[in-house]
Amino acid sequence: MTGSQVKKAGVTDVDGVTPPVKGILRHVKWEHLVAGVSGGAASTLLLHPLDLVKIRFQVNEGTATVGHIDRPEYRGIVDAFRTIRKTSGFTGLYQGVKPNVLGSASSWGFYFMFYNSIKTFMQDGDTKVDLGAGKHTLAASGAGLLTLVLTNPLWVVKTRLCLQYETNITSIKPEKYYSGMIDALYKIYKYEGVLGLYKGFIPGMFGISHGAIQFVCYEEMKTKYNNFKQRPIDYRLNSAEYIAFAALSKIIAATVTYPYQVVRSRLQDQHRSYTGISDVIRQIYRYEGLWAFYKGLTPNLLRVTPACCITFVVYENIISLSFHRN
Known part of the structure; x- marks a missing residue:
């Protein structure tokens, strides 16, 4: 085979070495993006009310008044649902649903695409190669970082909209009141700049460990079961x-990494100001105790467990259909 034939075949470059970027891109399969988006959107639409309640529990500091805002007090998950429905109607349970669906769908889509591309690159295209826990962790961490960079602004918007209490509209400054997802993106960028859209990014990076632990456990369980x-x-x-x-x-x-979600939600809350991550951690621990880092864990588990199951089943079945087609 001549040099030009080799180059045409896409095996090597002119120096006889396959460029790493080309090697990775060669393993990108768009069906993983489509399958992840489908699963993420389906699960989020079904379970958003639990996410709303979780966020409100996360930012609850044990006092009803924060600044000029009176936060609603809930005695539990059921009481939260009743109160929100009573004050805001059924649609109140879906505050922030648009950025949540868009964020979850794109996050799962990008994550599955990046993760499987990196994993397949490590396997050199042979899906029967067992990478082991170490390489699975590396692939999951890389996918998590890339996904976070692309989707963090949507999570900020979702948190802000979920913490927009209907009973306090008149007392909220105009720049802190959002009529919807696009308005929130515009106002956050206008008044807080790019950094405003990336609030909670650092604790979000700690959250990459969440995806890594989840995917390593998932992959290792499947591998051991098939073995x-x-x-x-x-x-x-x-x-x-x-x-x-x-x-x-x-x-x-979710249980191992949950505290980072509490810290991130507090940083993204438009009704409170902190000097940084250490300030959030210090104040939570000092005024609310260690268990405050697990506020909202119950509604979170009630939401993320079935959400994850729905996402993975939709994802795996779409991938199976694409395999059958091929």
């Missing part, structure tokens, strides 16, 4: 098996 069944590690499982592994991996990851 136990004496099947190839890329063998397609049934929906019940995917649900079991997705639920277990999500519960483990």
Whole structure:
């Protein structure tokens, strides 16, 4: 084969070495993006009210008044649902749903695409190669960082809209009141700059460990299960098996890494100001105690566990359909 034939075939460059970027791009499969977006959107639409309640619990400092804002007080999850529905109607349970759906759908889509591209690159295209926990962690961490950079502004907007209490509209400064997702993006950028759209980014980076733990657990459980069944590690499982592994991996990851979500929500709250992450941590620990870092954990687990199961089942089934088509 001549040098020009080699180059045309896409095997090597003129120096006989495959460029790493080309190697990674060669393994990008758009069906992972489509499948992740579909699963993320479906689960978020179904379970957004629990996310709304979780965020309100996370920022609750044990006092009803913060600055000029009177935060509603809830005695529990059921009381929160009743109160929000009573004061804001059924649509009140879906405050912030647009950026949440867009954020979750794009996050899952990008994450699955980046993760599988990096993983397949490490396997050199052979899906039967067992990478082990170390390389799975590396792939998940890389995918998490890339996804966070692209989606952090949407999470800021979602948090702001979820913390917009209907009973306090008249007391909110115009620049802090948002009529919707686009208005929130515009006002945050106008009054707070690019940095405003990336509030909570640093604790979000700690949250990359959440995805890493979840995906490592998920991949290792699937691998060990297929090994136990004496099947190839890329063998397609049934929906019940995917649900079991997705639920277990999500519960483990969510419980271990939950405090970063509380810190991030507080930093993104438009009604409070902190000097930084250390200030948030210090004030939470000093005034509310250690368990305050787990405020909202129950509604979070009630939301993320079925959400993860729905996302992974939709994702895996779309990928299975794409394999059958090929």
